[in-house]
Amino acid sequence: MAGIADVAARAGVSKATASRALSGSGYVSEDTRVRVRAAAEALGYVPSAGAVGLATGRTQNIGVVMPYVNRWFFAEVLEGIQQTLLTHGLDLTLYDAKPGTTGRARIFGDFLARKRFDGLIAVGLDPADHELDQLTQIGRPIVSVVGAGDQASIVAVDDDSAARRATQHLITLGHTDIAFLGGGDRGGTQWAHVDQQRLAGYRRSMEEAGLAEFERHIASDVTLPGGYAVAADLLGDTRGRPTGIVAVCDEVAIGAIIAARRLGIAVPSALSIVGIDDHEFAEMFSLTTLQQIPREQGAAAVELLLAEIADPARPRTRELMHARMIVRTSTASPSV
Amino acid sequence: MAGIADVAARAGVSKATASRALSGSGYVSEDTRVRVRAAAEALGYVPSAGAVGLATGRTQNIGVVMPYVNRWFFAEVLEGIQQTLLTHGLDLTLYDAKPGTTGRARIFGDFLARKRFDGLIAVGLDPADHELDQLTQIGRPIVSVVGAGDQASIVAVDDDSAARRATQHLITLGHTDIAFLGGGDRGGTQWAHVDQQRLAGYRRSMEEAGLAEFERHIASDVTLPGGYAVAADLLGDTRGRPTGIVAVCDEVAIGAIIAARRLGIAVPSALSIVGIDDHEFAEMFSLTTLQQIPREQGAAAVELLLAEIADPARPRTRELMHARMIVRTSTASPSV
């Protein structure tokens, strides 16, 4: 409970000097600096965050809003953010804003308005229009990881391109009957922006290859069990079974692989599956995929945000990362 | 940016009265209360958290420390905590303290010392002795979800009993050669306390049933791929293959199921597997398991913590939840 006054007294200086010595800002003789530091150390002095915040206007805290925390991508981004903030000595306040919940409404209405942070990172938030308004009302820098809009800086992977390359990979292997699995409006969850972009990439590729007639999108929850369920349906019917599947993400792709195995459909000889993400399970299922590294996106978002906090006039940025293709053995040429 | 002074001015009262009217503490005539409220509303007044904290000593913020955020159990607990805090209007500051990292050291050394929270929830932390010291130094109420010790209140499932019932389930079905899969010291990660308790429960059951000779523990990372890897090894060898497996948790159990399927070993006719958790994938794999509901543990931890914050003299509590057995079709009597 020692305050800066105690430290100052012990070091035989004024509070002002003690403050300067400790924070490193302003002139202090090397001599007194050492003395003050020692006093602080001896007393186990820890500055009161609230007081510092009041005086400086900086909370030393970053807010993070995301719709889920239990899905791979989000958890990874969160870890990336957390780790990076740690090196900067900043705290992280988490807001779990699940779409369509009253909790989300409260977060947007009350919590964010409190501005208990110097900046905000929004991960895959897909804010509704009025939510977007509330966000900009805050008047603090915002960086979004994934997402659309030009209000805030964005860090993301090029989803459209990733989906196109995934699709082209199958086309190059000789597939024509390629379905796109996952995403869409189901059970009240809205069609996520990323998912739409990926679907669009698939569509474009199919059309460019003259395969428009084969285009089809099978909606699902964007989870592993979700992918499993619709894949089981799709693959259960022998007629109309595609030879290739582009999944909206690895979780869905893996669900499909598990479904295929259960049905005795050999992957890749009878069915090729490609995902997007490079999920932690991808290797175990030998899944060919387009890799993104969410941790790095989280880290990049933090650096970007800190830059914008330091210089609010800094222009908005859009940092698109490139997904690297990792070919494993879930894809092959279709058997004749 | 409107402050309470502005609100007071607009309502024609003093700051003191405005404060009372808004916070609801102290006498204020119904009339002025309404007037103040209206003024606050009109001005879009939001109290400054830092200032409130300085004046009251309460941060309206709860800290959460956990070693992982990307594993099912932890993510679920986190959601439970978050949701409950939301209803109380409290913020949540997250500290991701992965074992053996320098980040963890910083969290325990610097971050927690700042006390930017009114109380702390430690989830599956298994703190080392010196970390435990640092934790108690903080001087704020702490509740731990899972874990040992008597310094803090605890919310947990009865792991020992859960593991015993899982084991007994297999024994009752007629199994004798039952292995315990998962957990242990591997790759630097320390033997988690929960895992040890579950192993102990398995051991006790085996011994009580006179099956001590069959006892064996196969270590693994406590993840789905971790379970897959060791199960593939274990089951690949026809001799010495057990007829039953008790997994340290559902993730490991599911990894084992996937491995068994790949090896063409029928579950449950050739191999019974039981897990603990009721993971989100459990249903999809028809896994028999002992259910715990981490969300509820998170919620319970919050309520407990708030009670201790309100009354610091409140005695420490230990809230053991009962795991319910859910029998699906991953277990059956061994074929003769």
Place this chain on the structure above:
DNA sequence: TTGAAAGCGTTACCAG
């Protein structure tokens, strides 16, 4: 029932 004023623990400005 209300208001004035004294903190809460820092930082930052302005003299010295």
Place this chain on the structure above:
DNA sequence: CTGGTAACGCTTTCAA
């Protein structure tokens, strides 16, 4: 290079 002092925005006695 250092010290006094006024903020920062709110709550909370203490009087009135």
